[in-house]
Amino acid sequence: QAQLVESGGGLVQPGGSLRLSCAQQGFVQAYYTIGWFRQAPGKEREAVSCFSSSDGSTYYADSVKGRFTISGDNARNTVYLQMTSLKPEDTGVYYCASSIPPGSSCIDVNGVDFGSWGQGTQVTVSS
Numbered sequence: 001q002a003q004l005v006e007s008g009g010g011l012v013q014p015g016g017s018l019r020l021s022c023a024q025q026g027f028v029q030a031y032y033t034i035g036w037f038r039q040a041p042g043k044e045r046e047a048v049s050c051f052s053s054s055d056g057s058t059y060y061a062d063s064v065k066g067r068f069t070i071s072g073d074n075a076r077n078t079v080y081l082q083m084t085s086l087k088p089e090d091t092g093v094y095y096c097a098s099s100i101p102p103g104s105s106c107i108d109v110n111g112v113d114f115g116s117w118g119q120g121t122q123v124t125v126s127s
Helices: none
Strands: 003-007 010-012 018-025 033-039 046-052 058-060 068-073 078-083 092-100 113-117 121-125
Touching: 003 092, 003 113, 018 033, 018 092, 018 121, 033 078, 046 068, 046 078, 058 068, 078 092
Parallel strands: 010 121
Antiparallel strands: 003 018, 018 078, 033 046, 033 092, 046 058, 068 078, 092 113, 092 121
16 A cells, blocks of 8 residues: 655644645555544544545535645645645644545545555644
């Protein structure tokens, strides 16, 4: 299974933007599903967004709808999470993960088995 490498995190002021990248390295399946998750200090990990290259389905948590956009670049085997209008409550470590089996639909993201995880990238939204 491909190794996942996140990048793009950092410190940003409220209202600012960041773009996270999740690069799949090694053997990449023809179809894939990548989920983005975040974990804030003292809180449980939550699913933020999901993209499936198999059926084109996407998922967004209610807290990020209208502000975050997920997209896939098959040529680069990379999934991006464009985050705009960032809020302090968006602070946390962001992880990407790939589904088992590859290409699972994001329609029922809670039913997807995300078996391979990246190392995470820190996002801090603060003035």
